[in-house]
Amino acid sequence: MQDLSRFQRPRFARAYERMSAESERSGTAGHRRRLLAGLSGRVVEIGAGNGMNFRHYPPEVREVVAVEPEDRLRSAAQRAAGGAMVPVSVVAGHDGALPVEDDGFDAAVVSLVLCSVPDQAAALAEVRRVLRPCGELRFYEHVRSSGPALGVLQDLVTPLWRLAAGGCHPNRDTARAITGSGLVIEDITRFTHRPVASTPALPHILGRARNPDA
Template structure:
């Protein structure tokens, strides 16, 4: 089982803080708004990063528990939580061992995090564990390109990309992993988006899924 020490990437975290602001200016701000629109009840955000989502939670959300393993990003998220429109508590933890009781949340949010978890099946099984029956998963992720040539290129660059980007893998079929974990996808938008130059436009999925059990 991974430990919190395995998720410390201070250089990447500092770069991400800068890059996330630019990405929001280029369109990610609207992506985050769409991701969280209409959420209700108690929410767990898995891999909250520096807390860029917090400002977008609607008033119908009663509580957010934001889990972040990286010390640098978690400290930034804690600052962002102070200005959130809903109660947000930021806690240490990672996707494969969430610090929460089973069936204790109405919804879960993953935002540009399933690309970097060590194991998508374990992370999604843990998310399913903490969700109530019929709980909702809101996802915003970059995924393997449907273009065969680009997908192959993403396969080739994974070792270098992982070292530079805090463990991120650009070639994951995250939507299929969500479905295999027992979620029924109810809506999905597919689009390409370049968060910042010189990063190329990557395939993204944004949508929602319901836990079926």
């Protein structure tokens, strides 16, 4: 059994549950629907949080295995799984050592999680391990701005932001990390989104990448 003690952030988890409900109403729900549209087969969701994606999975999805390390959020995700239109099993685990088999999934989903994983390269290597050849990664993440002024500001606030926001790094170039992992980005949309009124509008990316057939 994995030791998940370093992932326990109960104070942040309580705040995240409140913020995620507000965020859904501010447009995040629509982004989640776009993220998951067209998926089918067997899906692994990495860092499922409190299960906000679950109700948006299309009926063509045969099974979702949702991995979440934080105890409070995982309990909330287990409750949310009961209202999903597709079968969802919620399991304890973390991005650096997913508790699932090699080549077992048609798709992997990450949403608002690659900002906070300890090691993006390790997490994306796990994505490649568990995806079947030609399987796809769906991603929805906030990222470092390509604008010089905002990008530098994000760099400056990251140390404090990371401490206050459960390890979140607002200055990560996640698209570059996905490409660097060997996944091939096939579609990407960049946009600005303010998830809750108490946070600034941040650059986001949403898209899909393919695991090479090799």
